[in-house]
Amino acid sequence: MFRLAEFRRDKKLTQKDVAEIFKCKQNNISIIENQKKDLTDAQLEALIVLYGDSVKSYIDDIDSVSIEKGRKHVVGDYLLPYYDVDITLGFDNIMNDQTTIPSYYLNIPAFKNCDCAVPVYGRSMTPDINDGSIVAIKEVSLDSVLPGEAYLIVTDEYRTVKYIRTCKGDPAKLRLVPKNLEEFDEMILDKSKIRKVFMVKGVITNKIL
Structure with missing residues (x-):
């Protein structure tokens, strides 16, 4: 999984800050960071925007949730x-x-x-x-x-x-x-x-x- 808490701290953001950006409860961010909840493609893409390429470099290691790999199986290769x-x-x-x-x-x-x-x-x-x-x-x-x-x-x-x-x-x-x-x-x-x-x-x- 991702070192999401580390990436968040590198950006000097709190869980509350990220929750406000994601428009969700702070508890949801804690659950995600503790790897107790799978991320959707939309959430992954948002994290890439928020945390930068440091997150993107880890995504390719997870076939089941990789945005780029997932797109290869889509008709027309576009979502x-x-x-x-x-x-x-x-x-x-x-x-x-x-x-x-x-x-x-x-x-x-x-x-x-x-x-x-x-x-x-x-x-x-x-x-x-x-x-x-x-x-x-x-x-x-x-x-x-x-x-x-x-x-x-x-x-x-x-x-x-x-x-x-x-x-x-x-x-x-x-x-x-x-x-x-x-x-x-x-x-x-x-x-x-x-x-x-x-x-x-x-x-x-x-x-x-």
């Missing part, structure tokens, strides 16, 4: 990380505390060019994107945004999925347009307020046929 973050299809204000630890991975070779997958909630993009669907996204620069395509827009106030269109007469602003215009209005957003933008490359719907 899409799924982050269980709050994404709204409306304009509700939410906390923008992006998680850094994937909840799990999706084996979808068609989305191999995407960065990750996230859930979306709300009715403003129905029927194109239903409430509770999962979207596969890829981060792009604001300058490369294609008018008419669906994007996840992240600001300091909210995250939302909308169609982006240009704002005539004002190149410093964008129109965020919902699909369900019967129930929802479009919004004008200043480009300077956008922290990140992700193109929606695919949708995994929960619609029952």
Whole structure:
């Protein structure tokens, strides 16, 4: 197993610090460090990010939990990380505390060019994107945004999925347009307020046929 406690102390972190990063109880960190609980691939990847290559060098010695070795048996040799973050299809204000630890991975070779997958909630993009669907996204620069395509827009106030269109007469602003215009209005957003933008490359719907 790993010398997790040693790696943690090298980073001058307490078990409480790591528990807050992992969003779990401190007792869980103690259990993991005492080798009483197997680590998931998501936890291993998070530890590599947190502790550095010193952890990664030990992973290859454990075939049953190695991320890299596990990926060799996946169709298309790719796993899409799924982050269980709050994404709204409306304009509700939410906390923008992006998680850094994937909840799990999706084996979808068609989305191999995407960065990750996230859930979306709300009715403003129905029927194109239903409430509770999962979207596969890829981060792009604001300058490369294609008018008419669906994007996840992240600001300091909210995250939302909308169609982006240009704002005539004002190149410093964008129109965020919902699909369900019967129930929802479009919004004008200043480009300077956008922290990140992700193109929606695919949708995994929960619609029952």
